[in-house]
Amino acid sequence: MILNESFADNPMFVPVSRAEFEFQAKEMKWIMDPRISAVAEKDGTPAGAVIAIPDVNPMLKAMGSRLGLTAPWYLLKHRLKRRRAVIIFQGVKPEHQGRGLNPLLLAHVLGEMRRAGYDTAGGTWIADVNAASLRQAEKAGARPLHRLHLFGKTL
Template sequence: MNRKTLAARMEDARVILNASFTDNPMFVPVSAEEFHFQAKEMKAILDTRISVVLMRKGAPVGAVIAIPDLNPLVRATGARLRWSTPWHYLRYRLTRRRAVIIFQGVMPDFHGAGLNPLMLWHVLSAMKQAGYHKVGGTWIADVNAASLRQLEKVGGKPLHRLHLFRKALA
């Protein structure tokens, strides 16, 4: 992934997201327009060194999309655009040490082939090389045993549980 191929790789990531998350609770497939609307701001801050889209014979088969953790910048600016924001942004770029994995997924035909551990190893190695010291992730459903196991294998520790509730309105 690099700046020249970013648009194509993000579309590949969307395809992988929709296919790999289809059995996850509460997941709704994302159209190209929705994905790119949500991701357009993310593209500006994406560190292409710490994301990967795995291709096989020209087709996307897996992805790990990560971004630098923006919380320190948001905190420093008070979540407001001010005259001091460029200075805070420069300081943030020089001192950022934590990344966040937005999502990881493998196309269903390739589940169990060892691609997710390979991609995680690549991304975590790239993060170390880029100067990151910590990584966090977004929620993983309790029923997603494979993803939970992958994070356990790389030494990830859960911070808290997320509970989803449902009630019939019959």
């Protein structure tokens, strides 16, 4: 799985089983926009991926974060007015890293976002020790919104 292999060296990352991944991802089908995600293959095997979804926070705020009879209306309204996407995962299997695949995938997805009518994109956190991903975000024109601090203590 691209997620587990590409994130293995990130601090605090815990590998996800296929069952856990499917449980977490199955509800995304209601909000996914397939135009703004991509998977790259090498010899028929996935080598890297960028998975993005429309930002659902404005919809959740409008709904009061409550599912009710009006939820389908809010979902439809959101689909017609969505302008911000969130990259929830981007990674490349270790054997394909350092060859320009991740920047290529990111450039492709950002271009598809523009063509699909999105105005802005955000991302999830990048570990402070992940210099390559931090540099890539900087090259893509992204700016940090905040830092994540992880703490530990030997017991």
